[in-house]
Amino acid sequence: xxxxxxxxxxxxxxGHHFGAPFHTTLQRRVITEAFQLLETAEASGTxxxxxxxxxxxxxxxxxxxxxxxxx
Amino acid sequence: MMEAVESLKQDPRETGEQLRGGLWHTINQRYPGSMITKADxxxxxxxxxPLHQSRVTLISSCGVHLKSxxxxxxxxxxxxxxxxxxxxxxxxxxxxxxxxxxxxxDADLDINVIFPIERxxxxxxxxxxxxxTANFFSFIGYNMDPERFxxxxxxxxxxxxxxxxxxxxxxxxx
Numbered sequence: 303x304x305x306x307x308x309x310x311x312x313x314x315x316x317g318h319h320f321g322a323p324f325h326t327t328l329q330r331r332v333i334t335e336a337f338q339l340l341e342t343a344e345a346s347g348t349x350x351x352x353x354x355x356x357x358x359x360x361x362x363x364x365x366x367x368x369x370x371x372x373x
Numbered sequence: 374m375m376e377a378v379e380s381l382k383q384d385p386r387e388t389g390e391q392l393r394g395g396l397w398h399t400i401n402q403r404y405p406g407s408m409i410t411k412a413d414x415x416x417x418x419x420x421x422x423p424l425h426q427s428r429v430t431l432i433s434s435c436g437v438h439l440k441s442x443x444x445x446x447x448x449x450x451x452x453x454x455x456x457x458x459x460x461x462x463x464x465x466x467x468x469x470x471x472x473x474x475x476x477x478x479d480a481d482l483d484i485n486v487i488f489p490i491e492r493x494x495x496x497x498x499x500x501x502x503x504x505x506t507a508n509f510f511s512f513i514g515y516n517m518d519p520e521r522f523x524x525x526x527x528x529x530x531x532x533x534x535x536x537x538x539x540x541x542x543x544x545x546x547x
Binding site: 317 | 409410411413414415416417418420424435475476477478479480482483485486487489492493495496501502541543544545546547
């Protein structure tokens with residue numbers, strides 16, 4: 303345990319910490335949620351879990367691929 | 374066909390169970406001394422200025438670097454105790470991943486999946502964040518000597534981040 307001061311926890315597969323390819327809205331959301339922690343964390347060791355399931359991410363990513371564009 | 378489906382249900386890759394359950398529970402038990410363990414939490418540092426005035430840097434263990442840069446050593450049994458500077462203005466096409474320890478098929482399609490450099494460029498351009506440091510930082514997460522890692526890669530990146538006058542550092546594991 304490194305015991306970081308604050309962290310956003312994403313229960314997603316390795317290599318996908320900012321979401322899925324071309325899913326720009328989700329990639330942005332992960333970053334902005336992490337930045338929010340800079341302002342909201344009250345104590346060191348704060349870990350916030352982002353309530354987004356990988357199954358939903360994958361479904362949205364498949365739609366993106368089939369439409370050939372980013373969200 | 375039904376047998377194939379049944380065997381898939383037993384497949385540890387599907388069930389998430391260890392191949393030889395009960396042998397070890399943590400990475401440190403499996404590879405003693407390979408993980409950094411801290412007794413105390415890092416003190417919480419408050420933002421010194423609003424986010425829209427803050428200069429942001431990105432530090433990642435994903436092993437990404439410029440295609441023109443020296444590749445990471447992914448073969449050494451102890452790992453590679455160096456890091457790479459990635460210009461914050463770089464685009465996906467300028468970059469390559471040298472790291473074998475995580476699947477980067479999707480990151481090869483879109484580097485922002487693991488190293489969101491273009492999203493940070495957009496956030497800086499629209500003023501959500503104050504700006505970006507000239508360089509971001511990358512290394513490979515496979516380093517089997519945590520003490521040496523802390524004294525070399527971690528210390529060197531920390532010094533470089535101070536030199537680049539970063540207000541905020543986004544750390545991303547891979």
